[in-house]
Amino acid sequence: MMTRPAQSQPQAADQAAAPDRSRWTAAVFVAPVVLYLLAFQFYPLAQQFYLSLTDTSLLNPSRQTFVGLENYRDILSDPEFHQALRVTVVYTLVCVAGSILLGLGAALLLDRPFRGRGIARALVTIPWAAPPVAAALIFVWLYNAQYGLVSRASQALGLSAGGFNWLDEPSFALPAILVTTLWQIFPFSAVVILAALQGVPSELREAAVIDGADRLSVFKAVVWPTIRPTVALLALLITVWSLRRFDVIWIMTQGGPLGETNTLVIDLYRRAFVYLDLGRAAAVGIVGLAVAVLVTLVYFWASRRAEAASGRR
Amino acid sequence: MARFRPFHAIAVLALLGVAAFPLYWMFVTSLTPSARLFGAAPQMLPDLAQLPVYLDALTTTSLRHWLFNSMVVAVGTTVLSLLLAVLPAYALSRLKFPGLLLLGFVLFLTQMLPEAMLVVPLYDIFARLGLLNTLLGLILANTAFTVPVVTWILKGAIDAVPGEIEEAAHIDGCSRLGIVLTVVVPLIAPTLAAAAVIAFFHGWNEYVFAQTFISDDQLRTASVGLASFVGELSTPVHTVMAVGFIYTLPAVVFYLFVQRYVVAGMTSGGVKG
Amino acid sequence: MALKLANVTKSFEAHKVIDNVDIEVGDDEFLVLLGPSGCGKSTILRMIAGLETLTSGEIHLAGNRVDRLPPSERDMAFVFQSYALYPHMTVRRNIAFPLIMRRHRWWFHLPVIGGLAKRRIERSPEVREKVERTAEMLALTKMLDRYPRTLSGGQRQRVALGRAMVRQPSAFLMDEPLSNLDAKLRTAMRAEITQLHQRVGGTFVYVTHDQIEAMTMGTRIALLRDGTLQQFGTPREIYETPANTYVARFIGTPPMNLIAAEVADGALKVGAVDLPLPAGSVHPASGKVWLGLRPGAMRLTAPGTPGALAGTVSLVEHIGAESVIGVALDGVNTAHDDDGGLTREVMVTLPGYADTRAGAAVGVAFDLAAFSLFDRESGARVGGDAARG
Numbered sequence: 015m016m017t018r019p020a021q022s023q024p025q026a027a028d029q030a031a032a033p034d035r036s037r038w039t040a041a042v043f044v045a046p047v048v049l050y051l052l053a054f055q056f057y058p059l060a061q062q063f064y065l066s067l068t069d070t071s072l073l074n075p076s077r078q079t080f081v082g083l084e085n086y087r088d089i090l091s092d093p094e095f096h097q098a099l100r101v102t103v104v105y106t107l108v109c110v111a112g113s114i115l116l117g118l119g120a121a122l123l124l125d126r127p128f129r130g131r132g133i134a135r136a137l138v139t140i141p142w143a144a145p146p147v148a149a150a151l152i153f154v155w156l157y158n159a160q161y162g163l164v165s166r167a168s169q170a171l172g173l174s175a176g177g178f179n180w181l182d183e184p185s186f187a188l189p190a191i192l193v194t195t196l197w198q199i200f201p202f203s204a205v206v207i208l209a210a211l212q213g214v215p216s217e218l219r220e221a222a223v224i225d226g227a228d229r230l231s232v233f234k235a236v237v238w239p240t241i242r243p244t245v246a247l248l249a250l251l252i253t254v255w256s257l258r259r260f261d262v263i264w265i266m267t268q269g270g271p272l273g274e275t276n277t278l279v280i281d282l283y284r285r286a287f288v289y290l291d292l293g294r295a296a297a298v299g300i301v302g303l304a305v306a307v308l309v310t311l312v313y314f315w316a317s318r319r320a321e322a323a324s325g326r327r
Numbered sequence: 328m329a330r331f332r333p334f335h336a337i338a339v340l341a342l343l344g345v346a347a348f349p350l351y352w353m354f355v356t357s358l359t360p361s362a363r364l365f366g367a368a369p370q371m372l373p374d375l376a377q378l379p380v381y382l383d384a385l386t387t388t389s390l391r392h393w394l395f396n397s398m399v400v401a402v403g404t405t406v407l408s409l410l411l412a413v414l415p416a417y418a419l420s421r422l423k424f425p426g427l428l429l430l431g432f433v434l435f436l437t438q439m440l441p442e443a444m445l446v447v448p449l450y451d452i453f454a455r456l457g458l459l460n461t462l463l464g465l466i467l468a469n470t471a472f473t474v475p476v477v478t479w480i481l482k483g484a485i486d487a488v489p490g491e492i493e494e495a496a497h498i499d500g501c502s503r504l505g506i507v508l509t510v511v512v513p514l515i516a517p518t519l520a521a522a523a524v525i526a527f528f529h530g531w532n533e534y535v536f537a538q539t540f541i542s543d544d545q546l547r548t549a550s551v552g553l554a555s556f557v558g559e560l561s562t563p564v565h566t567v568m569a570v571g572f573i574y575t576l577p578a579v580v581f582y583l584f585v586q587r588y589v590v591a592g593m594t595s596g597g598v599k600g
Numbered sequence: 601m602a603l604k605l606a607n608v609t610k611s612f613e614a615h616k617v618i619d620n621v622d623i624e625v626g627d628d629e630f631l632v633l634l635g636p637s638g639c640g641k642s643t644i645l646r647m648i649a650g651l652e653t654l655t656s657g658e659i660h661l662a663g664n665r666v667d668r669l670p671p672s673e674r675d676m677a678f679v680f681q682s683y684a685l686y687p688h689m690t691v692r693r694n695i696a697f698p699l700i701m702r703r704h705r706w707w708f709h710l711p712v713i714g715g716l717a718k719r720r721i722e723r724s725p726e727v728r729e730k731v732e733r734t735a736e737m738l739a740l741t742k743m744l745d746r747y748p749r750t751l752s753g754g755q756r757q758r759v760a761l762g763r764a765m766v767r768q769p770s771a772f773l774m775d776e777p778l779s780n781l782d783a784k785l786r787t788a789m790r791a792e793i794t795q796l797h798q799r800v801g802g803t804f805v806y807v808t809h810d811q812i813e814a815m816t817m818g819t820r821i822a823l824l825r826d827g828t829l830q831q832f833g834t835p836r837e838i839y840e841t842p843a844n845t846y847v848a849r850f851i852g853t854p855p856m857n858l859i860a861a862e863v864a865d866g867a868l869k870v871g872a873v874d875l876p877l878p879a880g881s882v883h884p885a886s887g888k889v890w891l892g893l894r895p896g897a898m899r900l901t902a903p904g905t906p907g908a909l910a911g912t913v914s915l916v917e918h919i920g921a922e923s924v925i926g927v928a929l930d931g932v933n934t935a936h937d938d939d940g941g942l943t944r945e946v947m948v949t950l951p952g953y954a955d956t957r958a959g960a961a962v963g964v965a966f967d968l969a970a971f972s973l974f975d976r977e978s979g980a981r982v983g984g985d986a987a988r989g
Contacts, residue, residue: 037425042414043417044415044426046415050411051471051474054452054468054471055471059440059444059445120342123342126335128332128335128339134339136586139346140583142582143579143582145549145574145575146534147532147534147554147574148353150557151571154557166369197349257439258439258443258444260441260443260535261532261535264534264535265534265554265557279441286446296444299443302441306439310435491680491681494651494684495680495684497671498650498672498676498698499697499701500698500702501701504709509709
C-alpha cells in the first residue's frame with residue numbers, strides 16, 4: 015500500500031481506511047459502464063471471434079462446426095479479400111490526407127479575422143452535421159447518370175457522353191465515394207485544427223514576422239510545430255473512423271462495381287448478409303479490427319517517440 | 328475591422344459554397360416539378376410554388392413515424408449515455424484505482440469496433456432478449472458506441488475543474504457522489520451539452536443497426552426509411568429529396584445552435600489528448 | 601480549542617515529506633506555518649484538514665484525536681488560496697453551502713426535488729439568519745445574490761472567509777489566502793483576518809511564505825524547512841532568539857548578519873577586534889562561531905575608530921524612514937546562506953537619511969547588547985546576550 019506514487023489528490027492515502035473507500039467508490043462509479051460494455055461490446059466481440067473459427071451460415075446458425083483457422087486461410091487466399099484490403103487502404107489514406115489538407119486549408123482561411131467570421135465558421139460545419147444517409151442520398155442524386163448535376167456538367171463541358179453512370183464505373187466509383195466522404199468529414203478536421211491554431215502563441219508568430227519570415231516560413235517554424243500533435247491525433251481518429259465507415263458506401267454502391275468500393279467493413283457485411291457466410295464474415299471483421307488496433311499502437315508508439323525527441327514532458 | 332482582402336474573401340465564399348451546396352441542391356430538387364427535373368437544363372433556383380411537396384412527403388410516406396422513431400432513439404441514446412458516462416468519467420479523471428489505464432484503453436478500443444462487425448452477434452443477443460424490432464434495442468446498441476466517447480469527453484472537462492473546489496466541498500461535508508452531482512456536474516454543463524449533442528447525433532444518424540434489427544415499417548428510423556428510396560423508382564425524386572431535407576434540416580439547425588459547445592467539448596476532451 | 605500535532609510524519613515511498621513534526625498550541629491561538637515553497641507547510645495544513653493522510657503520528661483538536669476522521673467531521677473550516685468558491689452558486693448559496701450539507705439527505709441528488717429541498721434549507725430562518733449575520737460581518741450584504749465571478753479579489757476572499765465562518769468551526773485553516781491579492785489589499789485583509797480571529801475566536805492555522813504576515817498575524821510561528829520544524833515559538837522568540845542560522849536569516853529584512861568570530865578567554869574575537877563578552881551572556885567556552893547581529897544593532901563610524909571593523913560601503917538604499925547600507929568588511933567573513941558560501945558583506949540599517957555613498961571607507965561598530973551565537977559547523981544556536989541566552 016505504501017508503494018503507490020506521490021500524488022496530491024485528497025484521496026492520496028497510505029493509512030487508515032481511506033484508500034479502500036476510494037477504491038470502492040471507483041468500483042461503484044465504474045461498474046455500470048464496464049458491465050454495459052461487456053454486455054454490448056466485448057461479449058459480442060468474443061462471440062464474433064468464436065464465429066470466425068466456425069463454418070456458421072446465416073441459413074442455419076445453430077448448426078455450426080469448429081473449423082479452426084480455416085476461414086482465415088480461406089480469406090487470405092481469396093482475391094476478393096485482397097481487393098477489399100487494397101480498397102480499404104486507398105480509401106483510408108485518401109480520407110486522412112484529403113480531409114487534413116482540406117481541413118487545414120479551411121482552418122487557415124477561417125483563422126484570419128474578417129467580418130462574419132463567426133457565421134462562416136458555423137456554416138462550414140454543415141456537412142459534418144448532415145446525417146450520412148442524407149449525404150449519400152444527395153450525392154447519389156448528384157451522380158445520377160441522366161439528370162444528376164455532375165453528369166450534366168461533365169456533359170456540358172464535353173468530358174463525357176450522356177448517360178455516364180459514375181457509381182457504376184469501376185474507375186470512378188471509389189473517387190465518387192471519396193468525394194462524398196471528404197465533403198462530410200473535412201469540416202471536422204477544419205474545426206479541430208482551427209481550435210489548435212488558437213494555441214499558436216501570437217508573440218512567437220509576431221517575433222517570426224519581425225525576424226523577416228515570410229508566411230510559409232512562419233507556418234513551418236511556428237504554426238505547424240504547435241498544431242502537429244493535434245493533426246497527428248486527428249489522423250488517427252480519421253483512420254479509425256474510415257476503417258469502420260459503412261453507411262455512405264453501402265447506400266451509394268454496396269461495395270460495387272466489381273468490388274471497387276468493397277472496403278473490409280462492406281465485405282464483412284456482404285459476406286454475412288448476402289453470402290450468408292457468418293464464419294468468413296467474422297474472420298474479415300477480426301482482420302479489420304487487428305489492422306485498426308495495429309495502426310493505433312503504431313500511432314501511440316510514434317507519438318511517444320516524437321514527444322521524447324522534442325523533449326516535452 | 329480587418330482590411331478587406333479580395334482573394335481571401337473569394338476563397339472563403341468558395342469554401343462555404345462547397346460546404347453548403349449539396350444541401351442547397353437537395354432543397355432545390357425537392358422544389359422542382361418532375362417535368363423540369365428531367366428537362367434539358369437543370370433548374371438552379373427553388374420553385375416556391377412547389378412547397379406543398381413537403382405536405383405530400385409528410386402524408387404520403389411514413390416520414391412522420393420515421394422521424395418520431397429517430398427522435399425516440401436519439402433522445403434515448405443521449406439520456407442513457409449521459410447517465411452511464413458521468414460517474415466513470417469522474418473516476419477516470421480523479422480517482423486512482425487499479426485498472427484505470429486498462430479502462431481508458433478499453434474505452435478507446437471500442438472506437439475501433441465497426442458497428443457492422445457487431446451486427447451479427449448483437450442480433451443474436453437481442454433475439455434472445457426479445458429486443459429485436461424494438462426501439463429500445465437500437466438505443467442499447469447505439470449507447471454501447473456513444474458511452475466511450477461521451478465518457479472521454481466528460482473526463483477532459485472534469486480534468487479542468489480545479490481540485491480545490493472539490494476539496495472545499497469535501498470539507499463542507501459533501502460525499503463523493505455529492506461532489507460529483509452538486510459541484511462537478513454544474514461546472515461541466517457546457518461540455519455535458521456538447522456530449523449530449525454528440526450522442527444525439529449518433530442516435531439520429533445511425534443506420535446499420537436500424538437497417539438490420541428493425542423489420543416493422545412502423546418502427547423504422549428516418550435513416551433507414553430514407554435509404555430505402557435509393558434505387559427505388561416509384562417515389563418521385565422531389566418527394567425523396569423533401570423527405571431527406573426534412574430529416575437533415577433539424578439536425579443541421581440544431582447543430583448550428585450548439586456547435587460552439589460541441590467544438591469546445593470535442594477539443595477540450597475528445598481531441599486534445 | 602487546543603490543537604496538537606504529535607510526531608506527524610508523511611512519506612511518499614522512502615521520501616519523507618514531513619519529518620516528525622510536533623506542534624502544540626492552546627485555545628484561541630493564531631498559528632502560522634511559515635517557510636519557503638516546498639517546505640511542507642501546506643501539506644501539514646492539509647493533513648490537519650483531512651485532505652491528506654498521515655503516514656504516522658497523531659493530530660488532536662480540543663482533546664479529540666481527529667486524524668482518522670473525514671474532513672467534514674473534524675469541525676474545521678478551510679480557506680483556499682484560490683478561494684475555491686462554487687462559481688455556479690450565488691454568494692448566499694456559497695456561504696450557506698456547509699449548512700445545507702449538514703442537513704443533506706441522499707434524495708437531495710434527485711433533480712428538481714433536491715433543488716427545492718436545498719432552497720428550503722437556504723431560506724429557513726435559521727440558515728438565513730446565520731448567512732446574513734456572517735455577510736454583515738464581512739460587509740458582503742449587498743452582494744449576497746451575486747455570483748462570484750462578478751466580485752473583486754478581495755470580495756471573493758471575504759466570501760471564502762464567510763463560508764468558513766458560518767459553520768462556527770473550532771479551527772480555521774487558511775492556505776496562503778492573501779497571495780492572490782495586490783499589495784495594498786493584502787495589508788488591509790491582513791488586519792481584517794486578525795480582527796476576525798479576535799472576534800470569533802477558535803484556533804487559526806495560517807500557511808504563508810511571507811514573514812511579515814507571519815510576524816504581524818501569528819501568536820505562534822512554526823518555521824519549516826524541507827519538512828522539518830526549524831523552530832516553534834512566538835514571533836518575538838523567533839525574531840530575537842532564532843534557533844539556528846536558517847531561522848536567523850529567514851526572518852527580518854534585511855536579515856540578521858552572520859559574522860565569523862571566535863570565542864576565546866571570555867572574549868569574542870572578530871577580525872582584528874577583541875570584544876569582552878558581557879557578564880550573564882551565554883556562550884561556549886571557546887571555538888569558532890557565527891556572531892548574529894541584527895542590522896539595526898550596528899552603526900557606522902569614521903574609519904579607524906577603535907573597536908570598529910574596517911570596511912568599504914558597497915550599497916546604499918534609502919527607503920525613507922531608514923537607510924540600508926551594505927558594507928564590505930576588510931578581512932572578515934560573513935555568511936549569507938548555510939550552504940557554506942562566504943562573503944564579506946554586512947547590512948546596517950540607520951534611521952533617517954544616511955549621508956554616505958558607495959566606495960566610502962567606514963568603520964562598523966557594535967556593542968554586544970543584543971546578539972546571538974551559532975555554531976560555525978552545525979549552525980545551531982549556542983549562545984547570546986543575557987536576555988536571550
